[in-house]
Amino acid sequence: xxxxxxxxxxxxxxxxxxxxxxxxxxxxxxxxxxxxxxxxxxxxxxxxxxxxxxxxxxxxxxxxxxxxxxxxxxxxxxxxxxxxxxxxxxxxxxxxxxxxxxxxxxxxxxxxxxxxxxxxxxxxxxxxxxxxxxxxxxxxxxx
Numbered sequence: 001x002x003x004x005x006x007x008x009x010x011x012x013x014x015x016x017x018x019x020x021x022x023x024x025x026x027x028x029x030x031x032x033x034x035x036x037x038x039x040x041x042x043x044x045x046x047x048x049x050x051x052x053x054x055x056x057x058x059x060x061x062x063x064x065x066x067x068x069x070x071x072x073x074x075x076x077x078x079x080x081x082x083x084x085x086x087x088x089x090x091x092x093x094x095x096x097x098x099x100x101x102x103x104x105x106x107x108x109x110x111x112x113x114x115x116x117x118x119x120x121x122x123x124x125x126x127x128x129x130x131x132x133x134x135x136x137x138x139x140x141x142x143x
Contacts, residue, residue, distance in 0.1 A: 003029035007074045016077050017109075024115035025079030031072030043068060089120045 004013060007029070017027045035043065043064070050060035095102050104122055106113045110131055117123045 003031065006069045007031045007072045010074050013074060013077060018111060020077070020079035021109040021111035022115060023079065024081075024112055024119060026082045026112070027077055027109075028080055029077045030075040032075060033068060033072050035068075084116070084120060092120055092122055 003017075004010075007013065013029065017029070020027045046064045046067070047061065050057065050064045053060045092102055102122060104113065104117050106116075114129060117129065118125070123129060
């Protein structure tokens with residue numbers, strides 16, 4: 001969703017990202033932007049100044065970097081397997097056997113999270129999965 005806001009419109013990007021997420025893969029989207037020499041020098045000067053700031057350095061650097069993030073030319077998208085650590089599935093099983101409730105909280109795309117929850121047997125196909133979204137307690141909306 002982040003890349004869709006900063007690359008030029010594409011009629012296939014969202015669909016491909018969803019397809020990869022449904023397979024449990026992390027998506028990496030690639031884009032670029034041509035800068036003239038003058039644009040690069042301006043960016044470099046602003047970035048150098050931000051890096052030298054004594055107050056709010058991280059915010060200033062992020063703002064300069066964000067200034068380039070818009071209307072990027074889309075190059076492509078790929079899926080990357082983000083393997084879980086060994087024994088995650090058995091550890092979750094032992095927790096359930098002990099009567100401990102396990103919740104999955106994630107910032108992943110919903111499709112990726114569901115795929116991971118099922119592959120680790122955190123949930124099985126017969127269980128209902130609740131999707132709760134929002135950025136604050138007052139905005140939480142069950143889906």
